[in-house]
Every structure is written in C-alpha cells, then in structure tokens.
Amino acid sequence: MTAITREDALHLAQLSALELSEDEIEKLRIDIGNILGYVQQLGQLDTSGVEPTYQVTGLENVWREDEIIDYGISREQLLARAPQSTENQIKVPKVL
C-alpha cells in the first residue's frame, strides 16, 4: 500500500474540485492508498523503448470543415437547463 496522508487526500480533493466531509476524506485516503498500492505492480514491467498507446484503432487527427452544423437545439432550450440564468445568459457566482 502507498501511504496517502490527510494532506495528500485534501490536495487531491482540491485538484478534483470535490468538497468532502472529514469522514469521506479519511475513507478515501485509505482506499486510494490501497488502490495505488495495487497498481504499482506495473513498476515491475520493463517498458524501456516501448511506445505508449493512447488510441487503439490507429486514428490520427480527424479533420472536418469549420462549418456550423444545426443540431436543432435552440439557445433557449440550452439555457432552460442551466440552474440559473438571466438576460439570455447563464449566471454564475463571483469568480474571485
């Protein structure tokens, strides 16, 4: 198992934009340590000179024309799904 401290767990929660209770942090801290401990077995493999695989069917960049496609969905429909909107725009709390 990999030791994950409370500070590590809080940092990960912050990176992940997750507000967690003390109880959740403690549980996740232990679970994450165990899981990282398990996946560390990959360190045993010799991968020198091996290229990583990010995409399995060999696709590279797929280009398309920069044109507007009508998906048949209106601005009103999208705005209606935002929890808060005003004056035809989505409303957010202050950033700073």
Add this chain to the structure above:
Amino acid sequence: MTIKEVLQQIKVSSARSVVEKALADAKEVADYNALLSLTEERALARADEVDKGKITGRLAGVPYVIKDNFLAFGGPSTAASHMLEFFDTPLQATSVEKLEAEGAICIGKANLDAFAHGGSTENSAFGPTKNAYDKSCVAGGSSGGSAVITALGVVPFALGSDTGGSIRQPASYNGVVGVKPTYGTVSRYGVVAMASSTDTIGPITSNVEDAELLMSIMSGLDKRDMTTLPDFFEILPDAMPSQKIGLVKDFMSEHVDSEVRARVNEYIEKLKAAGHTIEEVSLPMAEYALAMYYIIVPAELSSNLARYDGIRYGHQAEGAKTLAELYGRTRGQGFEAENKRRIMIGSYVLSSGFFDAYYLQAQKARTLLIHEFNKLFEQYDCLIGPVAPSTAFKLGENVADPIKMYLEDIMTVPASLAGLPSISVPAGKSSAGMPVGVQIIGPMKSDASLLALARSMESK
C-alpha cells in the same frame, strides 16, 4: 423472449398491446430495481404510430430498455446519479436514434452504477439492482439493469455500455448475451462519457441472432463521434468452419471458481465436437491489465467528469458564495463515493511528479498487452475463457473493499484496453442455479465472426 417472437406478437395483435404488456411486466418486477423510470407516455404514443403505419422498420413496435447513461427522450437521463437526477435531455444518442429509425420503442431507462463506475450496480444513487436468478445477489454491472430486465423477459433487448466489462459481466451474471464491439464500431454520441479510449456501446439480448441484428443497425460512422469506424459489420450466414481457438489459461487459474471453469470446459468440448480446434494459450500481460485499467480509466474519467460543474446543467449546490465553492459543493453532493474515488485517483496519476510512473507506464504496458494479443491472433481465430471469476456474488459482499470489487473485471479489461471485440454468451449454470458466461475475444473488427460462431453453438 426474442425480437422475432415479439414481431410475431405485434403482427397478430398490435404494437400497443405488446408495449402495454411490456410496461405492465416492468411494473410487476419493480422489486428488482432494474429500471429507474418508465417512458410510458412516449412509448404508447409511438406504439400507436406503429399501428397506424406511420412508423415502420425492422424493429417496428419492439419494446426495449436503455441504460440510463444514454441520452434518450421520454424521461430524465440520470446516469443513476444525483448530479443528473432531473436532467431532461434536448437530444438523443445516435444509437438510440438508429434504433428508433427502425421503429424500436424505448419503454424505460435501466439502472447502472452511477456514471457506469462499478461492476455490481450497487454504486447507483438509487439503490442496487437485484440479480434475475437470485434477488440476494448482485446484477453485475455497470449495465446491471439492462441485463436483468432482458433476463426477466420484460423486453427482448436492452442497450448497455462497456468500458471494462460493463456489458459482458452483467450479461454473464444473468444468463443473457452481451456484446462489447470493436472500439469505434457504434457511435458514443449522446452517451455519458467515462473513459474515452475504451468506452463502447453494445446490445444485451436473449439470443445471438438478435445481437447481430442490433449490431448491424447501430454500427457505422457518425460525424458526431470522431472515433467511429466506417461500417464493417455484416451478419455472416454461417460460422467459419474448423476455427483455431485459444483457451486463455491465465483466465483458468485456481482463483477462478471451479464451476465457472467447468462450464467453460463444457463449452470447449462442444466447440471441439463442432469441428473446432482448441489449444491452451498464454497471455502473461493479462495479469497486469487490471492495474493498467485502474490507472488509465480513472485518468480519463477524471477529465471527462470535469464537465459536471453545476453551471450549465444538472445539479447545483445551494448557498455557495464563490465559483470554487459552487464547483466543490455541487460535485461533493452530486457524485457517489466510487465516482469520487476514481476522480481522485485520476487526479493523482495525472499530477506532475506521478504522471510518468503511473499513467505513462500504464500506456506503455498497454502496448505490450496489445502486442501479446496480436501475436496470438497470428495463430488463432479467436480466444476463449470465462467472463468473470465467479457467478454473481451476494449484494453487499464486496462493497467495503474496492480492490476486491475491481478484481471482478480482471478477465474483461484486457479486451477493453486493446479495443478488441468480445462477447459474453450463456454457458449453463452453477449447481446453485446461477448463470455462467463464456467470453470470446477476437481480433479487431472480427465482431460478426465471433457472433456467427456463438450463434452456431447456441443450439448445441
């Protein structure tokens, strides 16, 4: 219940009566918690259109169920999460549109592990689904609701998604057919993204023929999913004779339930009797596949789930004073424990200082796994083994131990990481009466030939 039988019923009665019956049956089995909502109003309206001849097609009037991480009309598209509990989609998934274009009628949305993170459907925000054969056991997952509702005979088929086994394993646990196609075969547009390099869409059916029909309908290029492949799926009239099949011995160790191995061996005997050759083969990298999977998938999903921020749609926490507070609180409330666990692992393996040791190493190991598969496919037409190490386990049995839960995926993740087609077909039951599935994995784009092989074995 097969599609053919349902089409026959529609012919002698009506689409409306068939859809009404499916809805009534769905209510009858509500205690399995396989469905999160019924799309009754829309389903009946569409059934009437079929009866009036306004909707036609190869599936005209056939009721089916959609895993609730697909965007589909008629009810909320929740991903079994509080985050999307009330999400009313303005668009439908391409796969759903294709089925509707053939006249299929969605009667409800199936339960899953929230955001498809899990292997038992116990991570649903709305309670677990129970196994079709034993209500004290799990449905498997994450497409648990889809498998159970098909196994119960409420509908002839359901849609599922498979990122690391989420179609194959619940199909195995409930004695139905599950197809995880070659990566890129079926468009993922309109399906809640999990891990973009392994996410696939496929059907869960009661026989192979239905799976073939559905694959032929759903496959093909979609401009809205750049990873889709040109349509290569063509139903084969007959299975290729005398195939050379590799039994993956790494999947048949003593860690695998002896009854599961026994059913797989019986299936192999039948394959031999049908003229195929079986040889034991070794896939040493399979041992490492789960570790690769639980680095690569959390990394990808932590990025994909960043979009759930409480701003544009979905749940929004109340009382937040700043944007950062709003994000954190919304996500803290909207995600389940397993979602949080995976997002945080993803953040860890992608963070500077750890990236090379975890994420990059896993993607290199993935290349080694693919090489091993490719080598085997130079000699063998396909590979065979169990789907999961055991039959469906008891509800609650693995909940406290995430690694034990992850180990259920150990035999399904290799094909996912390599993008290979893999199907799960019923291979009998354990002495306790629980279904066992056999998994057949083939080279890229061999989907139709795997299904033809499985079809040829069905009556044997």
